[in-house]
Amino acid sequence: MGSMELIQDTSRPPLEYVKGVPLIKYFAEAMGPLQSFEAWPDDLLISTYPKSGTTWVSEILDMIYHGGDQQKCSRAPIYIRVPFLEFKAPGAPSGMETLKETPAPRLLKTHLPLALLPQTLLDQKVKVIYMARNAKDVAVSYYNFYNMAKVHPHPGTWDNFLEKFMSGNVSYGSWYQHVREWRELGRTHPLLYLFYEDMKENPKKEIRKILEFVGRSLPEEVVDHIVKCTSFKEMKANPMTNYSTLPSSIMDHNVSPFMRKGVAGDWKSTFTVAQNEHFEAHYAQKMAGCDLPFRSEL
Numbered sequence: 259m260g261s262m263e264l265i266q267d268t269s270r271p272p273l274e275y276v277k278g279v280p281l282i283k284y285f286a287e288a289m290g291p292l293q294s295f296e297a298w299p300d301d302l303l304i305s306t307y308p309k310s311g312t313t314w315v316s317e318i319l320d321m322i323y324h325g326g327d328q329q330k331c332s333r334a335p336i337y338i339r340v341p342f343l344e345f346k347a348p349g350a351p352s353g354m355e356t357l358k359e360t361p362a363p364r365l366l367k368t369h370l371p372l373a374l375l376p377q378t379l380l381d382q383k384v385k386v387i388y389m390a391r392n393a394k395d396v397a398v399s400y401y402n403f404y405n406m407a408k409v410h411p412h413p414g415t416w417d418n419f420l421e422k423f424m425s426g427n428v429s430y431g432s433w434y435q436h437v438r439e440w441r442e443l444g445r446t447h448p449l450l451y452l453f454y455e456d457m458k459e460n461p462k463k464e465i466r467k468i469l470e471f472v473g474r475s476l477p478e479e480v481v482d483h484i485v486k487c488t489s490f491k492e493m494k495a496n497p498m499t500n501y502s503t504l505p506s507s508i509m510d511h512n513v514s515p516f517m518r519k520g521v522a523g524d525w526k527s528t529f530t531v532a533q534n535e536h537f538e539a540h541y542a543q544k545m546a547g548c549d550l551p552f553r554s555e556l
């Protein structure tokens with residue numbers, strides 16, 4: 259058997275359903291071990307639908323936790339500093355393994371919908387920072403990510419993928435349900451709901467909201483420094499945030515870099531006029547009665 263065939267054995271497996279939610283096969287396998295996860299009251303959970311700015315808000319929080327000291331934030335790649343609870347892939351430590359090495363106070367990452375969220379996080383009243391991004395930019399970013407991160411099935415054509423995104427037939431299921439149900443959770447649970455577009459427009463203002471929510475304060479110049487260090491340009495060049503340290507069997511940055519464009523409104527370069535009309539009609543149905551103030555451009 260040639261090496262190509264060996265690689266194809268582990269790459270691009272079909273999604274597997276867990277409680278009705280489609281997941282990357284390896285992540286579905288991690289759901290069993292995740293049952294033994296115990297949350298601590300001083301944990302902070304970063305929750306997002308994929309491609310909504312998870313890495314960005316993670317880096318901001320790690321910088322806040324380290325008083326804006328970039329050297330300390332260079333101690334390890336972001337996926338080690340902020341364990342990704344349900345992560346598992348051949349050739350990399352799982353989220354549960356990474357967690358064992360993580361001292362309190364811990365920053366945790368998940369993309370899970372509430373149906374799959376470990377109950378311990380709710381029982382321990384773990385603070386949640388949720389970041390949402392407009393659906394059209396998420397769909398485009400996700401399509402490029404499916405192409406470069408080979409733990410996903412093949413995305414097919416953009417038109418195919420967009421249909422799958424709209425019907426929730428992508429890893430982690432429906433974007434529409436995710437942004438709505440996590441908003442609902444905020445009624446009964448300590449949760450700060452942020453938008454990618456707001457962070458893009460005025461990062462300092464959003465960082466101040468985060469500081470207040472986590473009950474910390476930093477001098478003005480440190481906040482400015484964090485804004486600077488967490489710009490798209492800086493994070494794209496930083497090996498501790500740009501995912502270049504993962505094996506290319508998991509992410510192939512030659513196909514599309516993880517830090518791809520980092521803007522609001524990039525969907526316009528990918529959606530056709532017809533796709534946009536079709537998407538908007540479907541969106542209006544899916545989001546009826548929802549007051550979330552999404553912005554598809556700035």
Ligand code: A3P
Nearest residue numbers: 309310311312313314399489490517518519520
């Ligand atoms: P694009 O593919 O549109 O460029 P996640 O971390 O949830 O997987 O989200 C990845 C998306 O966030 C990518 O979007 C990536 O470029 C963008 N991103 C990451 N860091 C960013 C930053 N500092 N500023 C703006 N966008 C950022």
